[in-house]
Amino acid sequence: MKTHVRALVVGGGAVGTGIAYHLARAGWDTMLLERDELTSGSTWHAAGLLPLFNMSYATSHIHAYSVEFYKGLEAETGLNPGFSVVGNLRMAQTDDRMDEYALYAATAETVGIPHEWLTPAQIKERYPLVRTEDLKGAILHPTDGYINPADVTMAMAKGARQHGAVIERRWQVDGYEWTGSDWRVSVTKMAEKGGNLVPTEETAIITAEHVVTATGNHAPRTAKLLGIKHPAVVVEHQYIVTEPDPALVEWRKAGNPQHPVLRDADAKWYVREERGGWILGPYEQKAPARFPYGVPDSFRADLFPLDLERIEEEYMSFIHRIPSSETCGLKDDFNGPICYTPDGNPLVGPAPGLRNMWLAEGFSFGITAAGGTGHYLAQMMTEGEAEIDMASLDPKRFGDWVTTEYAMRKNEEAYDHVYVLHHPDEERPAARPLKTAPCYDRMKDRGAQFGCVNGWERPNYFKPGAEADFDLTSRSFRRGKWWQHAVEEATALRETAGLIDATAFTKHMLRGPGAAAFLDWFTTNKLPKVGRINLTYALTEVGTTRTEYTIVRLAEDTFYLVSAGAWQAYDSDFIAKAVNDKVAEFGPMYLSDVTGQTGVFALAGPNSRAILSEVVRDAEPETVLSNKRFPWLSQRRIELLMCPVNAIRVAYTGELGWELHHPMEMQNYLFDRLMEAGEAHGLRLVGARAQNWLRQEKSYRAFGTELGRDATPLEAGLDRFVDLSKEFHGKAAMEKTGIRSKCVTLLVDGPDDADPWGREALYTADGTRIGRLTSGGYSVAFGKSIGMGYVRPDLAAPGTRLKVRMQRALWDAEVTEDSPYDPANARIRADG
Incomplete structure (x- = not known):
């Protein structure tokens, strides 16, 4: 066995072999270790479906790559992966479900995934065994289908070997040690004894520059060995195989093609043909999480006891949809572990806190994702970044506050929600x-309806008199019941004042003799002077946007950094590693995460100065908030009655306003005083949804939507925050990339009952797809829908007429000037 490789992949399921294949194809010296036999984890009992559609842009790309990649494996390797390209028919029993499919289709269009719409009559004509009288319609994805999981894994394994990879079976990893330049991986030879795998006395040390873990059901054990936290925990998944259905057998004998994979999402199941019968895979409620602390040594390619009572409702609905199946007996059944994460998407990318350690864990659709994960993860490892933004799958989107109990409860919920709207x-x-x-x-008592950001409860909007119950009836694919509340909040902030809880912001302090030189290298903009702030960006190795920071300079060598609340662990890991790398070059510096110590209120609107004036205490209270003493884009320590506040004159909504950063323990005191002072000035509590609309009126880019690892700050139109006269990390790569697309703001003449969500495709008038939206919503200033997104550079000029796909129709849209609301910033600079 080799003892030194450039890349070591741990795990021999579909995902691991897909990664090994792509790393070897990229020219890296690669070895894969499997503790048992290839496919012996969840791969062996997977149903092999290849669903293309996904709400996630990154995951849709991954699935689309896999489907095309699998189609070429036999020509390359000589092994047939068992791909049946039968298509995938998603049926809908409700109008709401059809609206969901329209949004799926919008995302699919941006990726280039083909689809077609079918009426109930067309479904019945094509597939007469399917009952359709209670359906509203369906969407068909003709290019996918199902595949044999073991065969595709073996084909990828052979392809990996053909590209030079080594695959070793029956070796278990027992420890990882980072030497400062590479990983020392302790492994033990496993042998079969009495039906169990047991360790032998044969051990070895493998030195690897990079390690990728794709350990599937064993992800909790892997995390423990690495000393990290992540929420990949398995949940039970059942499916059953029926005896042959005589009606189906006759259908095929008559020369008819296979049925597509059938999905009745409202009934919570999928079904496909299998040797004249059917495979039924339900996603029932209350499937339990299992093995939260690790798979028992005695559990190999094993299954759990079947619980047919738990899937009785889904089974009966299957018989209703395909009546001929009622006479079919059960031929086989499976209840096996399938790994989940709280949001249902996998963990793909660098491990938190570690160097050259990469995770590929938590795949609930591992067969579909295996090829694409290998492709894009190999790009990240060998080229510095993938061609698509993979941040939404980054393992660090879940912080180290995630516990095992949290992961179990959320993963069970994710399973429950596979077919929930x-x-x-x-x-x-x-x-x-x-x-x-x-x-x-206090906000709950005032009707706050909360969203969750990095675990923090943050008001989405306020519904006076309502309990904070997640307001399930307000959800919609169009303008939900919350929409009018958000309109009123946005209007109030534009006309009087609004108070927003922004406590979830990620906040770091960086101080020390080397801090200024480091930040000057680390970020794109000029550093602010003491008492001032700036907006700036940190770049990836390939020059795209890695993180957005607001930098507040508190002293010559002390900086307060504010970034997106959803990305706390992601940002903290990134800057901590960079500081550690550069401390010898730039001098001593000390980084601390103060997110949990510092609360934030954003107070904005024409009356915000008047409200603050009632509670500010200063030797010259009448001028402390004036432009002369407290100009736009500056910072001051002020006292608001008994609460010391680090006030920053900036507003994400584009109105006169301040962010009030305060001691967390004084938050309730400050909240009460602001609400009291604001009563006479029309102060209203404002949630995240109204804020999102308002920032789009100002063309303020948001990290995770307009800003990400697939576009440079120059492509995002942020030239004014990039100082090309200095050297900074990623500058040369950014300049080499050039301008491939441009970020624009569009006003949309859309339907009366819907706004874009930021997942829609953009077209020219002649029907050519030329870009996509990244954000969307409603503009109270213009009385119509608004969106932001990326288009070809030649179509980015204000006044360009485009089309946006919403609810299956094309609607007129026009590119506006940047910051269509108050482009001169007169309101945000207003003096008092």
């Missing part, structure tokens, strides 16, 4: 509330 405004209730700012109860 995925409203883009949904908020799932399991394990909530967990992380709450001190003012949570």
Whole structure:
């Protein structure tokens, strides 16, 4: 066995072999270790479906790559992966479900995934065994289908070997040690004894520059060995195989093609043909999480006891949809482990806190994702970044506050929700509330309907008189019941004043003699002077946007950094590693995460100065908030009655305003005083949804939507925050990339009952797809829909007429000037 490789992949399921294949194809010296036999984990009992559609842009790309990649494996390797390209028919029993499919289709269009719409009559004509009288319609994805999991894994394994990879079976990893330059991986030879795998006395040390873990059901054990936390935990999944269905057998004998994979999402199941019968895979409620602390040594390619009572409702609905199946007996059944994460998407990318350690864990659709994960993860490892933004799958989207109990409860919920309507405004209730700012109860009493950001409860909008119950009836694919509340909040902030809880912001302090030189190298903009702030960006190795920071310079060598609340662990890991790398070059510096110590209120609107004036205490209270003493884009320590506040004159909404950063323990005191002072000035509590609309009126880019690892700051139109006269990390790569697309703001003449969500494809008038939206919503200033997104550079000029796909129709849209609301910033600079 080799003892030194450039890349070591741990795990021999579909995902691991897909990664090994792509790393070897990229030219890296690669070895794969499997503790048992290839496919012996969840791969062996997977149903092999290849669903293309996904609400996630990154996951849709991964699935689309896999489907095309699998089609070429036989020509390359000589092994047939067992791909049946039969298509995938998603049926809908409700109008709401059809709206969901329209949003799926919008995302699919941006990726280039083909689809077609069918009426109930067309479904019946094509597939007469299917009952259709209670359906609204369906969407067909003709290019996918199902595949044999073992065969495709073996084909990828052979392809990996052909590209030079080594695959070793029956070796278990027992330890990882980082030497400062590579990993020392302790492994033990495993042998079969009495039906169990047991360790032998044969051991070895493998030195690897990079390690990728794709350990499937064993992910909790892997995390423990690495000393990290992540929420990949398995949940039970059942499916059954029927005896042959005589009606189906006759259908095929007559020369008819296979049925597509049939999905009745409202009934919570999929079904496909299998040797004249059917495979039924239900996603029932209350499937339990298993093995949260690790798979027992005695559990190999084993299954759990079947629980048919748990899937009785789904089984009966299957008989209703395909009546001929009622006479079919059960031929086989499976109840096996399938790994989940709280949001249902896998963990793909660098491990938190570690160097050259990569995770590929938590795949609930591992067969579909295996090829694409290998492709894009190999790009990240060998080229510095993938061609698509993989941040939404980054393992660090879940912080180290995630516990085993949290992972179990949320993963069970994710399983429950596979076929629950995925409203883009949904908020799932399991394990909530967990992380709450001190003012949570006060806002709850005022009707706050909360969203969850990095575990923090954050008001989405306020519904006076309502309990904070996640407001399930307000969800919609169009304008939900919350929409009018958000309109009123946005209007109030534009006309009087609004108070927003922004406590979830990620906040770091960086101080020390080397801090200024480091930040000057680390970020794109000029550093602010003491008492001032700036907006700036840290770049990836390939020059795209890695993180957005607001930098507040508190002293010559002391900086307060604010970044997106959803990305706390992601940002903290990134800057901590960079500081550690550069401390010898730039000098001593000390980084601390103060997110949990510092609360934030954003107070904005024409009356915000008047409200603050009532509570500010200063030797010259009449001028402390004036432009002369407290100009736009500056910072001051002020006292608001008994609460010391680090006030920053900036507003994400584009109105006169301040962010009030305060001691967390004083938050309720400050909240009460601001609400009291604001009563006479029309102060209204404002949630995240209204804020999102308002920032789009100002063309303020948001990290995770407009800003990400697939576009440079120059492509995002942020030239004014990039100082090309200095050298900074990623500059040369950014300049080499050039301008492939441009970020624009569009006003949309859309339907009367819907706004874009930021997942829609953009077209020219002649029907050519030229870009996609990354954000969407409603503009109270212009009385119509608004969106932001990326288009070809030649179509980015204000006044360009485009089309946007919403609810299966094309609607007129026009590119506006940047910051269509108050482009001169007169309101945000207003003096008092």
